[in-house]
Amino acid sequence: MKNLIITLVLCFTAAQAWAEEATLEHIKVDTDLPAIARGVDDLMGNCHSCHNLKYVTYLDLEKLGIDRQKIDGWRGDQPINSPLTSLMSDEAAMQSFNLVPPDLSLMTKAREGGADYVYSYLLGYYSTPDGVVKNHIFPGTKMPDPLGMSTTTDHAQREQIRATAHDIVSFLYWAADPHEQERYRLGYYVIGYLLILTLLLYFVKKQIWSRLK
Amino acid sequence: MTNKIIHWIDQRFPLSSFVKHDLTEYPTPRNLSYWWNFGFLAGFVLVLQVATGVFLAMHYKADVSLSFDSIQHIMRDVNYGWLLRFMHATGASAFFLVIYIHMARTLYYGSYRAPRELMWWTGQGLLLMLMATAFMGYLLPWGQMSFWGATVITNLFKATPFYGEEVVSWLRGGFAVGDPTLTRFFSLHYLLPFLILGGVVVHLIALHTVKSSNPSGIDLAAKDNIPFHPYFTSKDFYGLGIFLIVYCLFVFFFPNSLMEPANNIPANPLQTPLDIVPEWYFLPFYAILRSVPDLVGGVVAMGLSVMVFSFMPYLDRSRIPGGAHYRPWYRMMFYLFMADMLVLGYVGHNPPGGNMLLIGRIATFFYFALFVLLPFLSKKEERWLIQKGLPPELKELMASDAKEKSEMHHRRNGDNK
DSSP states (O other), rough: HHHHHHHHHHHHHHHHHHHHHOOOOOOOOOOOOHHHHHHHHHHHHHHHHHOOOEEEHHHHHHHTOHHHHHHHHHHHHHTTTOOOOOSSSHHHHHHHSSOOOOEEEEEEEETHHHHHHHHHHHHHHEHHHHHHHHEOOOTTSSOOOOOOOTOOOOOOHHHHHHHHHHHHHHHHHHHHHHTTTHHHHHHHHHHHHHHHHHHHHHHHHHHHHTTTO | OOHHHHHHHHSSOOHHEEHHHHHHHOOEETTGGGGGGGHHHHHHHHHHHHHHHHHTTTTOOSSTHHHHHHHEEEEEHHHTTHHHHHHHOOOOOOOOHHHHHHHHHHHHHTTTTOOOOOHHHHHHHHHHHHHHEEEEEEOOOOTTHHHHHHHHHGGGGGSTTHHHHHHHHEEEEEEEEOHHHHHHHHHHHHHHHHHHHHHHHHHHHHHHHHOOTTSSOOOOOOOEEEEEEEHHHHHHHHHHHHHHHHHHHHHHHHHGGSGGGGGSSBBOOOOOSSSSOGOOOOOOOOHHHHHSSSSHHHHHHHHHHHGGGGHHHHHOOOOOOOOGGOOHHHHHHHHHHHHHHHHHHHHHHHHHHHHHHHHHHHHHHHHHHHHHHHHHHHHHHHHHHHHHHOOOHHHHHHHHHHHHHHHHHHHHHHHHO
């Protein structure tokens, strides 16, 4: 019994160490609409059956500029301002996976490594020689390989999966912080304004202090 | 017309004399460097935090089942809610940065020495209130780090003699951090800034009684003082411009760099995060807490590490003016202290164990050793400096200071008779 516990502990710590050693692949997230639109399409097909995005509504997608017909197809008879909740109930998820799949609205902000983490995780699936599917980035994951990275050997197909993962992460990145681009645009004006203001304040200060002998 | 109104007010309220005494004619040493800007900046950030906080509170919901969602509501749906929230969150870091520089300036130039002890102590009180406010505010988003940070810190009150468990439950409003904790933290997080505002008024009244210290370390003759307005208003506003550029770079371009990823996961009492890290401004003190193996010892060490600054007016026994400027030993100690703070911050950021624990213990020992050695070293340094012969400009400063003081003494005695 004692030996078994020690072995288990060792396995666990070894897995931990491995998780930390696995390096994340860097992703340059796309912020343009076509990539985000492809991403949400892929997400609805590959992730949304289990995962919620409860802070994103179909209305948000429409405002962003996603094709209305597609949105209508996804939402069915739900009102346009309903959130992107999955079809799977929490109870059903508990039965299949023994946990509720995490909400994806904030996923690229909720993990150390951000978008790089999610991208590397999606592509991190592989098959062991005994045919068991595992993940480099999150060894303890209960999610089945959603994009089929572990079973695909063909180079072109693998590249296709990478592109899909790239689009999905781009969409998730938008979903986690929908105002980011607006924030940058406003930021340039604010910093520009402050630079000019500060320069003027510098001259005011210099002028006033020059009165002192 | 304006004159008439002001005259009318002046007969009922000392408006003009207040503006004259505390602004347009308030005498300020002309040799103040830009390190003296940070008190004004701290006041500015306080107003900024109150202003953004009031508007955030209009959209925030203090309820364990709603608060995480309400933050997302602010971030996504409220018009410029993301701006308010990022300004407020970044503002907390900015507040500590500005206050720490303000304190470092006081330590470097020895501004805590007589007659400014009360300024230093009211400042210490303000720092404690700021820390409490920041700590309670961090619980409000109800993320993983919010919850576990509050759990760890309230747990420290177990160190209370005899009634440890009771005090912890009393603080939390239950056996664990939960809805009662969240609502009371929200209430106090809204209250404390106004107590801080009151404390700032006391701090400023004390300042305007003893006047600003200055890099020379002695009170300057009247001719070396200039009116606060327009000289220091213009200087402070220029400094404010620089500050705002740095602040806005963070608000608009790197707001998430100051946020822990785990806090974007809703609080889950059943799942402890891999390691619980406080915000950067608490890291050195957190490292000291963890360096002591015993809970009570750790809490005492952490409390002492914050409160030890209060003793500075007594620990520093040197009469050499000018703070670290004319005091090579003290200057060395100051820089060692700053370096030690950085080491402690680094240790606090990393999970404990192995080398980290050892480095943390050495740095903690060093932290307190500097304060313990200060009374002896400062006295010895003073003797050594006098024996060696003070630089002529310093002698001149001290002589003019002594002359000024004896004249003031005569004048005051004359008034009494």
